[in-house]
Amino acid sequence: MNENSESRAQPRDPHAGSESLPEALQADLAALWADPATDGGGEQERLLRRQLRAELAKRCGARRRFAWARGGLVAASLLAAISVGLYFMPGSNLAPNAKPAAGPDQILADASLSPGQNVSSPLDRDGNGRVDIRDAYVLARSLRSADQGENLSVDLSADLNKNSSADLNGDGKVDRLDVELIAKAAVKLDDVEQGK
Amino acid sequence: MMARLHFTLALIAFFAVAPELTVADSMGTTAAVSRAAARPEFRSYGLYLDTHDAGLGAWQVEVVDLAAKSRLVGIEGGEHRAFAQPAFYDPKALQGARIVLAAFAPDDELPRGKTRVATLHLRVDADAPPEFKLRLIAAVDALGNDIDAELEIRQES
Numbered sequence: 001m002n003e004n005s006e007s008r009a010q011p012r013d014p015h016a017g018s019e020s021l022p023e024a025l026q027a028d029l030a031a032l033w034a035d036p037a038t039d040g041g042g043e044q045e046r047l048l049r050r051q052l053r054a055e056l057a058k059r060c061g062a063r064r065r066f067a068w069a070r071g072g073l074v075a076a077s078l079l080a081a082i083s084v085g086l087y088f089m090p091g092s093n094l095a096p097n098a099k100p101a102a103g104p105d106q107i108l109a110d111a112s113l114s115p116g117q118n119v120s121s122p123l124d125r126d127g128n129g130r131v132d133i134r135d136a137y138v139l140a141r142s143l144r145s146a147d148q149g150e151n152l153s154v155d156l157s158a159d160l161n162k163n164s165s166a167d168l169n170g171d172g173k174v175d176r177l178d179v180e181l182i183a184k185a186a187v188k189l190d191d192v193e194q195g196k
Numbered sequence: 197m198m199a200r201l202h203f204t205l206a207l208i209a210f211f212a213v214a215p216e217l218t219v220a221d222s223m224g225t226t227a228a229v230s231r232a233a234a235r236p237e238f239r240s241y242g243l244y245l246d247t248h249d250a251g252l253g254a255w256q257v258e259v260v261d262l263a264a265k266s267r268l269v270g271i272e273g274g275e276h277r278a279f280a281q282p283a284f285y286d287p288k289a290l291q292g293a294r295i296v297l298a299a300f301a302p303d304d305e306l307p308r309g310k311t312r313v314a315t316l317h318l319r320v321d322a323d324a325p326p327e328f329k330l331r332l333i334a335a336v337d338a339l340g341n342d343i344d345a346e347l348e349i350r351q352e353s
Contacts (some may be wrong), residue, residue, distance in 0.1 A: 043213050089287055126340065132256050133300055134256075136254070137336060141339075141340065144303070183284040186296070187284045187296040189288045195200065
């Protein structure tokens, strides 16, 4: 009975009955199950933590360097695209054989077109085949002479009497607005001409 | 986060100074691509018509800047009362190097001899002043008949 009680009170040794294990394994097991407070396990833990921190820092550093490299690559691509765009941009004088936006030759070519030219237009009051300031002036003089009751010129006064086509804006009367319409048509620049 | 901020700031700084950079052109020389290289100035040019003894009832002129470096910023009327109002022109001319100007006298009092019919206000590059090419489209007397006229443009200020 006593023997039984004593045997029950004994702490259970994990190594009990391990006499048959090899010595190396026993040493390892002893180190593994050793009390940290007595055999320097705290030191091992600190060492482990230090190694862990060092490893983490190394990996983060690599990731940061990779981010910088990636950013640099994007910036270089962006600059290359912008440079190419500027080089070949219309109007850029950098590209070989670049055509100026509005060089003298082109402007002269444009200038050879008569502004406001429009054969058989109702704006062509004098019937010379093009619309210019003469047409506006002819109509303005006609209006003025009509207002003053004068008859400066048969041709001029006839312009108002003989046809209602002098009402160019269609507002039911021939007045200064119609004259301005012709003048504006005379100086009008073609979109294509001016844009070249 | 800070790295991204630094990168963005560096990119902004680069583009801020990029126009001042020098780039190589096709001739192997260098051309400064710089906004600061152009020296803008505002100049006025008087447009003159000399009709000798004839009275000028209406006129129409085409002005082309062959240098194509200037920009029209305004048109002013002439010195004679008959053409004191600014001439007609297409506002599109403000975007190009070519303009057609025209005006007619509103009454019978017409200028004779040499008279300034308009003033052109231009913003020009001081290093590349405008080279004008003028074309007289029409110059007519009181009855709308063509008259001989000499055309001239000269810098006023």
